[in-house]
Amino acid sequence: MxxxxxxxxxxxxxxxxxxxxxxxxxxxxxxxxxxxxxxxxxxxxxxxxxxxxxxxxxxxxxxxxxxxxxxxxxxxxGEKELRRGSDKQIKERAAAYDADEQLLHAIQTLSGAQRKLVRELVTLLAAAGSKRSG
Missing domain, CATH: 1.10.260.40 (lambda repressor-like DNA-binding domains)
Structure with a gap:
């Protein structure tokens, strides 16, 4: 990095x-x-x-x-964009990035036990999502 x-x-x-x-x-x-x-x-x-x-x-x-x-x-x-999104799409992606960053910060403030619960929940949701798309 x-x-x-x-x-x-x-x-x-x-x-x-x-x-x-x-x-x-x-x-x-x-x-x-x-x-x-x-x-x-x-x-x-x-x-x-x-x-x-x-x-x-x-x-x-x-x-x-x-x-x-x-x-x-x-x-x-360092490379040209192959597919340039509209300004609206770019702003939406930036807003989503900021929201994700805020979520990560909030998770970091949780206790160890709470973070473990969040991790388990996300793992379950990801597994359910991959079963639906597969």
Missing amino acids: ADHRMEFSERLAAAMQKAGYEPRPVVLMTQFNSRFHGRSIAFQTASRWLNGLAIPKPDKLIALADWLHMDRGLLGF
């Missing part, structure tokens, strides 16, 4: 330079926040993106690619 983050940071820095921006955290933070309609990013977040320590969530990756006039798949993953 660390290699993927570093590769992303290199693509981001190159895209910023190509668009005429110096690839520095303060520049990234300022330019991104002036265009993004969601929650702003902090200097530390911009620094983590540019230093290969983190990758933005899907909604922020979309905004970065749009700002830098770059293919989303190319910026995020």
